[in-house]
Amino acid sequence: MRRQFRRRFGRVGRFDAELVRRSGKLPPSRADRGIRLLGRAGDHSKLWFAIAALLLARKGAPRRAGLRGIAAIGFASFAASGVGKRLFPRRRPAADLLPLYRRIAKRPTSSSFPSGHAASAFAFASALAMEHRGAAAAVFPLAAAVGYSRVHTGVHWPSDVVAGAAIGVGAAYATRHWWPHQRDLPPGPQRRDTAPELGDGEGLVLVVNPGAGASGEAGAEVRKAWPRAAVIEFLPDVDVVAELTKKVENDEVRALGAVGGDGTVSCVARVAAEYGLPLVLVPAGTLDHFARDVGVQNLDEAQAASRAGSVVVCDIAEVEVSYRDDDTERVPFVNTASLGGYPETVRLREKLETRWPKWAAVLLATTRTLRSARPMRIMLNGHERLVWMLFVGNGPYEPKGFGAARRSSLASGLLDVRYLRADLPYSRARFLLALLTGTLSTSHVYRHAEVARVDVLFLDGHRRIALDGEVGPLGRRFSFRVRERALPVYVA
Structure with missing residues (x-):
């Protein structure tokens, strides 16, 4: 029965065959060479690893996107090539269905189903969408083009590409089992309260860490958001806790703020909890665990909350x-x-x-x-x-x-x-x-x-x-x- 199922599955449907024939009848164009090169760039996920390297060079959301993308490619490659191709043998499209100039020199000999290129491409793009929508918007068209290139060069049937894309999306979502999103977790107990409305930042003391993630880039934007706030830079020779304590004891301070990663947040939170002051979070580190768990994603959200005086009261260990x-x-x-x-x-x-x-x-x-x-x-x-x-x-x-x-x-x-x-x-x-x-x-x-x-x-x-x-x-x-x-x- 298993052999009969494999034989039946390996057959190519009329719809698949008709789409390949129509693709083969397309007139020559300048895009042919570009599509072939794009398909070659997808070999062994070279294109996606190159993009991931660029993302990893930047901290914060781009780096998280790159890391999740690499993990998703690993899952997708194993599912498509290590499992799918072994379970479902299928012949590749015949070379003579396409003109000579469209064919690739070395045709793959493995099973046609599913497309490993499409699996990796859509795994990477889908993973990026979970962490950095801007990067995903640029990568999804590339992923679709790589998927189509496999049909255009005659090495896959369209259904191979569709199945590979589905595996890729599934692999991206599988990463959430080990690296969950806040929206994946059940809502826990929260306590809402009110705090001083900060407006233009009067009474706010901000600690900016120029060496943490995107803090250097965010510094100017933070000063625009709260122009009347006092700013302390988190430098190696500055005792931030001592400086904040002096500010709180000598000035009229209504709130403290942290612009940086979790290390910066920890220092500022220590003083805020000691003196019962509310905390403004501007996530600008690599992973920003505390800000993400509390629910602050960016500067705009932090500014809106501080103007409204809306707070969540958190535990501190x-x-x-x-x-x-x-x-x-x-x-x-x-x-x-x-x-x-x-x-x-x-x-x-x-x-x-x-x-x-x-x-x-x-x-x-x-x-x-x-x-x-x-x-x-x-x-x-x-x-x-x-x-x-x-x-x-x-x-x-x-x-x-x-x-x-x-x-x-x-x-x-x-x-x-x-x-x-x-x-x-x-x-x-x-x-x-x-x-x-x-x-x-x-x-x-x-x-x-x-x-x-x-x-x-x-x-x-x-x-x-x-x-x-x-x-x-x-x-x-x-x-x-x-x-x-x-x-x-x-x-x-």
Whole structure:
């Protein structure tokens, strides 16, 4: 029965054949050469990887679009070439259906169904549409042209291209399983409130980080949006927390603002929560996790919310770090804290960046850290544990596996705690296997809980913590808690 189905599916329909014949009768034109070159550019997704490289060179939404596009191409290529062509063998259109000048020199010998070129093209374009609509608007016509080029040069039937395009769109949406959008998450509890209407920015102090993502480009626009706001630049030799504290204590400050990435937001939020001031967010970093989870997408939305005085009241997490009983430090964070390999990777990367490009420093630091990783013996809420790493999030993250990405709410009153056990045989190998098979949530090496408080005591020495992607203080005891609804954020 399976063989009969494959044989029946491999037949070419009359509609397919008629469309190819009509395409073959088109008169010669200057577009023929361009279409052939476009089809060759789609070989092995060369065109899409080139566009992705341009997007990755820019931070913020373009970089997110490029990353999602590359991931979607991987899924689409596997589905189309690794699965589809093996399951559904189909002959290619006969070469004599097209004039000689339209044919390509080396005709593919694999199954005609589905079109791998179309799958990759539409996967990339659809993924871009989820992160950067402007880029997607430019790429979709290219994707359609690459799809048609496969029919124009006689290597695919039209239905092959349609099926490939459908696989590509599906592959792009499949990336949301590992990298969800805010609209993919169920709505969580939110608390709306009002705050001072800022108008032209009187009483607003803005911290602008010129080195974070698009902050340098956004600086002039921010000053136009709030012309009367005071501006502090986030520079290496400036203690931003001290400068903000001085401003708040000496001037009539009604709100604080952060123009940059999550590191900038974390510093400003620390002071805002301490003095009960609302926060203006202008996302201008690479990923902008906090701004995206709160629901602020750009400068226009931030300006509209500040003029209307509309805020969402958010939780802020806090960790008390103790190196000795008489030496404690309390540090807030808005996104995540982690203990284990990540803080060491960040610290080593910062040293290597003085001699290497950032991408090379990240690669070298990660490799060295993993090679020398040692399990951590800790007391976790009074229970002894042996773990490889521990993650604490400000609010429940989705999805529930290892790749925590988004939050549906920042007013849950809970911490998201995840760790990888090191007391089981082959725990790292089992972790990788579970990660690859999508079964991490049911794996014995992975643990997850949502609680209001977490206490961690290192039984062997001390460790450094990472907070919101930055290296934090060194300690032996770490006590995490949630300060519920301590941070009003302007959201339209």
